[in-house]
Amino acid sequence: MSIIQKFKESELKNRDPRFLAAVSLLNWLQTKQIIFYQRSFFGLPSDVGFYKHIVSNVVRHRKRFEYAIELLSKRSLQRIDPEALVCLYIGLVQLEKGSKVEEYAAINESVELIKTLEKPHLKGFVNANLRRYLREREEVDVALKTQSLDIVTSHDKRQIERWTEFFGLEATKTICESNNVLPEVQIILNPLFERNSIVNDLLSLGFDLFDYHDEGFSIKNPEGIFNSQWAKKGALLVQDRAFQQINLLLEKLPKEKVLDACAAPGGKTFHLEWRFGNDISLLVSSELDRLRMTTMRDNIALYQSKAKAIQANSHHPPFKESFDLVICDAPCSGTGTIRKHPEIKWLRSEKDYQRNQKTQLNLLRQLAELVKPKGHLLYITCSLENEENQGVVEKFLSCSKNTFQLVPFSHSALEESVITKEGYFQTLTSPKQMGAFSALFMKM
Ligand SMILES: C[S@@+](CC[C@H](N)C(=O)[O-])C[C@H]1O[C@@H](n2cnc3c(N)ncnc32)[C@H](O)[C@@H]1O
Numbered sequence: 001m002s003i004i005q006k007f008k009e010s011e012l013k014n015r016d017p018r019f020l021a022a023v024s025l026l027n028w029l030q031t032k033q034i035i036f037y038q039r040s041f042f043g044l045p046s047d048v049g050f051y052k053h054i055v056s057n058v059v060r061h062r063k064r065f066e067y068a069i070e071l072l073s074k075r076s077l078q079r080i081d082p083e084a085l086v087c088l089y090i091g092l093v094q095l096e097k098g099s100k101v102e103e104y105a106a107i108n109e110s111v112e113l114i115k116t117l118e119k120p121h122l123k124g125f126v127n128a129n130l131r132r133y134l135r136e137r138e139e140v141d142v143a144l145k146t147q148s149l150d151i152v153t154s155h156d157k158r159q160i161e162r163w164t165e166f167f168g169l170e171a172t173k174t175i176c177e178s179n180n181v182l183p184e185v186q187i188i189l190n191p192l193f194e195r196n197s198i199v200n201d202l203l204s205l206g207f208d209l210f211d212y213h214d215e216g217f218s219i220k221n222p223e224g225i226f227n228s229q230w231a232k233k234g235a236l237l238v239q240d241r242a243f244q245q246i247n248l249l250l251e252k253l254p255k256e257k258v259l260d261a262c263a264a265p266g267g268k269t270f271h272l273e274w275r276f277g278n279d280i281s282l283l284v285s286s287e288l289d290r291l292r293m294t295t296m297r298d299n300i301a302l303y304q305s306k307a308k309a310i311q312a313n314s315h316h317p318p319f320k321e322s323f324d325l326v327i328c329d330a331p332c333s334g335t336g337t338i339r340k341h342p343e344i345k346w347l348r349s350e351k352d353y354q355r356n357q358k359t360q361l362n363l364l365r366q367l368a369e370l371v372k373p374k375g376h377l378l379y380i381t382c383s384l385e386n387e388e389n390q391g392v393v394e395k396f397l398s399c400s401k402n403t404f405q406l407v408p409f410s411h412s413a414l415e416e417s418v419i420t421k422e423g424y425f426q427t428l429t430s431p432k433q434m435g436a437f438s439a440l441f442m443k444m
Helices: 017-031 045-073 082-095 103-116 120-145 157-167 169-179 195-204 229-233 241-248 267-279 290-302 350-368 390-399
Strands: 185-189 209-213 216-219 236-238 257-260 282-287 308-311 323-329 371-381 404-406 425-427 436-443
Touching: 017 045, 017 082, 017 103, 045 082, 045 120, 082 103, 082 120, 103 120, 157 169, 185 241, 185 267, 195 209, 195 229, 236 267, 241 267, 241 371, 241 425, 241 436, 257 267, 267 282, 267 323, 282 290, 290 308, 323 350, 350 371, 350 390, 371 390, 390 404, 390 436
Parallel strands: 257 282, 257 323, 282 308, 323 371
Antiparallel strands: 185 216, 185 236, 209 216, 371 436, 404 436, 425 436
């Protein structure tokens, strides 16, 4: 019986965040799917953040914790009861450097937790191993450093081999290490609002802004920013630096009629509108998923956007008109966004990349029909995988030889390192940005 079935939803409400984290993690171990409980499950707003911190850090550092647990307990993971394993993970997260939880509380709460999970006979095991970790933390860290990159940085071994093959060992190390660091909150400002007022107000509220640029800035201490009046009024859009740069590549293209064909929740649509609003007379944002479309519509209202939202399947686009620019921000594995979504580390396989390639190619082929002669088709992913990036571009070009050509991006607008030798835009996950890929085609 899954732990979620064991405890009724009503029994999960207003419980200790560690308990809810344990339920999420036990379910994740059983089903491989992570379910984050929503705010309504928590008594205090601060509990939500603590719960998310525990769950996402266990998911992020799983293999490293498992290495420590096997070393300390001298037992293989298969011989450890899942409830005890989860209590150890949760204890270890709270004993990490920089944790705000007192050591005694981290241990005592994990011991209490194993009782709540109805395995009181395992409290000695949980207690002994967490105490041992406190005493032998340095030895564990030294031993860990001798392990392979997949254990040190908690990644799937095959995934590391693939990245090493494509990008080399140094770049792979940077990707893996960066995947374990929370992403910076990078903001673009809605030009309907006055920049100086926003900046001064946020500074006076104690937000530490840095990396200012023409369109926005980053925030070092973002906690509470989404409750600020500026966020509520639609002045702030979170957009990773990787995606901010793609717009710079579109400066010179005709953009009178634009279709964003996989649009929700709308980040690309809004950024495009804010930067090139004067050039665009028609901006259509279409999206397949009904719930995501609802979010898109809410965001259109929030940001006072002129985009026309249409729920549609881009495999069978319903549009009669053609467009100067069609954007396909394709559904993909998201392996460039592991910093934000650590569960992706454990969810994806080569089969997914190959399956995604078929979908992505079909989307491009269908959307290609909607591009005007001399118009452009922009392909974007947040994947690091060759199958979903170069692989899709090559296959698309080989079957559209007479109708589309690749328009290589030039270095002029951007740093040289983000343009590949073929003229694609590609960022690998780094301390500054997520992984992204883009290629531009022109209809002949
Ligand atoms: C990478 S996300 C888009 C992110 C969005 N462009 C942004 O910047 O906020 C891909 C989106 O494509 C949507 N999608 C997937 N298949 C689709 C299809 N056949 N037609 C239209 N949208 C689709 C997904 O629901 C998802 O919202």
